[in-house]
Amino acid sequence: MADDETRVDAAEEKPAAPSDSDLFRQSEIAADYVEGLLDILDYDGDIDELVSAGRPVVEVVGGRLQALVGQRGATLEALQELTRLAVFRQTGTPSRLLLDVGGYRANRRKELAAVAKNAVEKVKEHGEAVRLEPMSAFERKCVHDVVNAISGVESESEGVEPSRRIVVRPAD
Template sequence: MTDTSTPESSVSEATSSEAPASAETSEETKKSETVTSESDLFRQSEIAADYVEGLLDILDYDGDIDELISGGRPMVEVVGGRLQPLVGQRGATLEALQELTRLAIFRATGTPSRLLLDIGGYRASRRKELAAVARNAVEKVKEHGDPVRLEPMSAFERKCVHDVVNAITGVQSESEGVEPNRRIVVRAAD
C-alpha cells in the first residue's frame, strides 16, 4: 500500500494536535483545502487533455479539446468530426480511453482520478437515451407492479438511470450482478 500523505498534511496534523484551532482558523483551512482541491482537479484535467491530445496525434484524429470541472470532478471533452471510432460500440472504446487517461493522471500525480472523458458529445446523447429507458421502466413498474431488470450497463450508464429513477416517487432502483454484467433493477418503493 502506498503512503498518500503529503508533507503538508503531516504539518497540518502536527499543528492541529499541538494547539487548538480557532473557528476563524478552521474556516480559513476549509477554504484553503477547497481551493487546493479545485486546483488539483484543474491540474488533473490539464494532464488528461495533454494525454488525450497525444493520443489524437498518434491516431491522426482531429478534435478540439475542452478542459473543465463539473460536479466536483475533472472533465475533458473532445469535439470534432470523424470521432465515432474513438467512442466505439455503446461507448466501449470511450470507457477504455477514459481508464487509460485516468492511469496517466495517476502516474503523473500519484492520486486516483474520477476524470470523465467525453468524445463527440456521446455522453450527453447517451444520458437522454438512458433517461427514456429509465422512464419506460418506471411506467412498467407502476402499471404492472413487477420489478423490471434492465440490460447490463457501464457504471456511467447505471448512474444516469439511478438518477432518473431516484427523482420519481413510488419507485426505487438498485444494481445487481458483477461487471461486466451488472444491471439495474427498478421496482416499487418499499
Template sequence: MTDTSTPPSAEPSEASASPEAPASSEEVASSEVKKSETVATDGDLFRQSEIAADYIEGLLDILDYDGDIDELVSAGRPMVEVVGGRLQPLVGQRGATLEALQELTRLAIFRATGSPSRLLLDIGGYRAARRKELGAVARNAVEKVKEHGDPVRLEPMSAFERKCVHDVVNAIPGVQSESEGVEPSRRIVVRVAD
C-alpha cells in the same frame, strides 16, 4: 523500472447496490476515494483535467485525428471533452472504446499525480446523448413498474450508464432502483418502493 501499480477506478457511486451481490470494483474504489483524507481542490481538479487533455491530445496526434479539446471542472470532478468530426471510432460500440480511453487517461493522471481521479471523458458529445437515451429507458421502466407492479430488469450497463438511470428513477416517487450482479453483467432492477 516499470510501475505496476494500478489506480482504483473512481466512477461515481450508484444509488444503491443489491445486498446479495458483491461490491463492484467501481463501488469499492469509490468508497476508498471517499475515505481519503485529502480533498482535491479546484486547482487540483483542473490540473488533472490538464494532464488528461495533454494525454488525449497525444493520442489524437498518434492516430492522426483532429479534435478540439476542452478541459474543465464540473460538479467537483475533472472533465475533458473532445469535439470534432470523424471521432466515432474513439467512442466505439455502446461507448466501449470511450470507457477504455477514460480508464487509460485516469491511469495517466494517477502516474503524474499519485492520486486516483474521477475524470469524466466525453468524445463527440456521446455521454450527453447517451444520458438522454438512458433517461427515456428509465422512465419507460418506471411506467412498466407502476402499471404492472412487477420489477423490471434492465440490460447490463456500465457504471456511468447505471448512474444515469439511478438518478432518473430515484427522482420519481413510488419507485426505486438497485444494481445486481457483477461486472460486466451488472444491471439495474427497477421496482415499487418499499
C-alpha cells in the same frame, strides 16, 4: 498512550476532497494525454478541460471521432481508464475523470433518461420489478439518478461486470 490514540485517529480520517484547482489540474493532465493520443492516431479534435459536479472533465469534439467511442461506448470507456491512469501516474491520486468524445455521453444520458422513465412507468403500471439490460458504470449512474428523483420507485444494481444491470422496483 495518547500519542498512539492520536495516530490512530489521524489514520482513520478520510483524505480531504480535491480542490477545484486540483481537479482542473487533473483535467489538464488528461487533456494533454488525450491530445497525444489524437496526434498518434492522426485525428483532429478540439479538447476542452473543465470541472463539473466535482469531477475533472475532458471533452473532445470534432469530426471523424466515432472510432474513439466504439460500439456502445466501449472504446470510450477504455480510453477513459487509460486517461485516468495517466493522471494517476503524474499526481499519485486516483481520479474520477470523465472523458467524453463527440458528445456521446451527453446523448447517451438523454437516451438513458428515457429508458429509466419507461422502466418506472412499467413498474408503476404493473407493480413488478423491471430488469434492464447490462450497462457500464456511467450508464447505471445515469439511470439511478433519474429513478431516484421519482417517488414510489427505487433502483439497485445487481450482477457482476460486465453483466451488471439495474433493477427498478416499487419502493417499500
